[in-house]
Amino acid sequence: MSPRDEFDLDRVHALMMAALDGECTDADRRELDAQLARNAGLQAEWERLRRVKEVTMTIAVGRPPEEVWDRYRTTVLHRAERGVAWFMIAAGTAVLGAVGLWRWIEAWLAMTLRWELKVASAALLIGVALLIVSVLRERWHLHRRDPYSKEVLR
């Protein structure tokens, strides 16, 4: 970092951060001191930031009790195991579902579907259609009336 004559606020802020965190060179520190000496506003800002640093140094992250760490590894490995199980269940269900659907379409086209399966199929199709219409209507309704539909900043 080489000293500059012109006033570069971003650079001064970067120098302040580096000085607060002990990551500046002697030359950086001299440059910062020179800027602070000629600008009372920057000096006041520097004092405020120094105070923040002092306070944050007396704060720590609260850690969970030791028993949480004792269980941590086992929990992770069980989760990983369950992930494989869920993947296999999902894959098996997808294959069986696809085969069932194919058989159902075949029977439907060949007009060999039994009457109780016809009733069940009709109920299923009507149910799915109602569900889709209901969800779309709700979305549409919310979209028109929700004042918080934009991103919520924390």
Added chain:
Amino acid sequence: MTDVDGERALARRARAGDVEAFGVLIERHMRRAYVHALGIVGSREDALDLSQEAFARAYRARHTLDPDRPFYAWLYQILRRLCLNFLRDAKVHARLDAERTHWLVSLSRSAKADPAGDAQREDARRRVAAAIERLPSREREVLVLKEFEEMKYREIADLLGIPLGTVMSRLYSARQRLAGTLEHLR
């Protein structure tokens, strides 16, 4: 064998499906993964859950692990993505705002008998801690890595994959917000 070599050997074994080796890697990195998740999501329970989920996903994706690169940098990418996806959910935002958990604690009390000064310092600590918990997650993440994990700017930049200047500007913004909370405590 150095730490780096040891970690590389563990990563190689974990990649080959050695559960024991992966378990050792979990134990080495679980605490900081938790703190880093906490820095992003700001809730203890969610940080614990997300950090565990990150390890579980890392185990399932172990074939993509490059043993010659630092294990934690790889894990952190998984963890960070998980945390950011978690925060994208508006319902999660509402819940986090409603049940803001206090995950920062005071480190020290003055040894001197100065009740008025102690009370003021404690008040300042409480205000700053609450303000840290309310920071935008991008700023809080960098601040936690710097202040509580004591990482160097370069390490933070490498971990997050952002330029050094961005690390400093996020720190500056975060500290400016915190300074605002101390304004009237003179």
